Amino acid sequence: MDFFEVVSTQRAIRRLTPDPIPDEAIDRILEAAICAPSGGNRQSWSFVVIRDAELRAKIGAHYREAYFKELFNLPYYRDALAASPDSPLAKVVASSRHLAEHLAEAPVLILACLDARGMSPGITQGASIYPAVQNILLAARALGIGTTLTTIHRFRDRPIKELLGIPPEVETAALIPLGYPLGKFGRAPRRPLAEVVFFDRWGGPRPAC
């Protein structure tokens, strides 16, 4: 499948069928993940592939609780609840609620982890794990498998780490449900390039040709 077709039609797919995903597809997705860069090529990442139904149910219960009890305490999401039901943000909320109620039904969950010890603190730690996460989302889309990047599990980080035996010092950077899509791939709504790209300085307009 053509690269630009994949990258431009990858979008969050939160409504998934419970149909199993072949082992070969999971391997292909993870092979893509580890092609990503990491700071100093440390590769201090780990990917926990969760297929056991009982574990998925327990993680799903934590996720659901985190979603309904915690997420809407954040101003951004509280505002989203007040948005018009036709707004793009309200649609994302409706879709994310569906995921919160059905996470455990995704046949595979991947928890992307990073041992960030020794790295400079701050946002740049994410440079050593989210490129790999993005490769997972793209490779899944190339194989017709739906995903979404979630971090809501972090509201219940400790019990989830205990459940899976993840050492306390390891960060759980993203929880990615995988499944065949009920929805469709396609271009997601985005702010236009002209609003987010500057030339030569902050706010700098595109130079005339």
Added chain:
Amino acid sequence: MDFFEVVSTQRAIRRLTPDPIPDEAIDRILEAAICAPSGGNRQSWSFVVIRDAELRAKIGAHYREAYFKELFNLPYYRDALAASPDSPLAKVVASSRHLAEHLAEAPVLILACLDARGMSPGITQGASIYPAVQNILLAARALGIGTTLTTIHRFRDRPIKELLGIPPEVETAALIPLGYPLGKFGRAPRRPLAEVVFFDRWGGPRPAC
């Protein structure tokens, strides 16, 4: 170009020609960037495209100083200096030194920025910018353009922000030099999947079929 060919041969290219990159290629790369996900689809990202030679020279001087004066104070990189010259890590250091000495010669620099105000603190802020950065690296590779994800500029974050007029509250998440490659694309050295993928629990082996 096939998606899996792109993703598996994208690698850091730190030796670049000074040949200009067409505007259409930059646009295509940035269109790919904004297809990436961000937390709550906030899209609080900005991409500063730096082509002005004088600005590139000034950023290059900061980068070079940061590289030679700061980076090797970090234990990981100090150890790298002591590694055997044939080791993969020593090769990365040699290549990164070349970049530090020649950054300003890259015809285009992209500074990927994130306004993370209102986001939960910690590593997950990176989930709203590094997927877009990875799309930049992949789209460039699909177009035959070399890149690498660097964060070393952050050792000189304040003067670089002042130079470009970037507001203090905006994070500069990645500096990406772009140019046509002197080196070759190809599979980068990586730890094998068996070391970094676990099944159902931390350290869990692949289940028998």
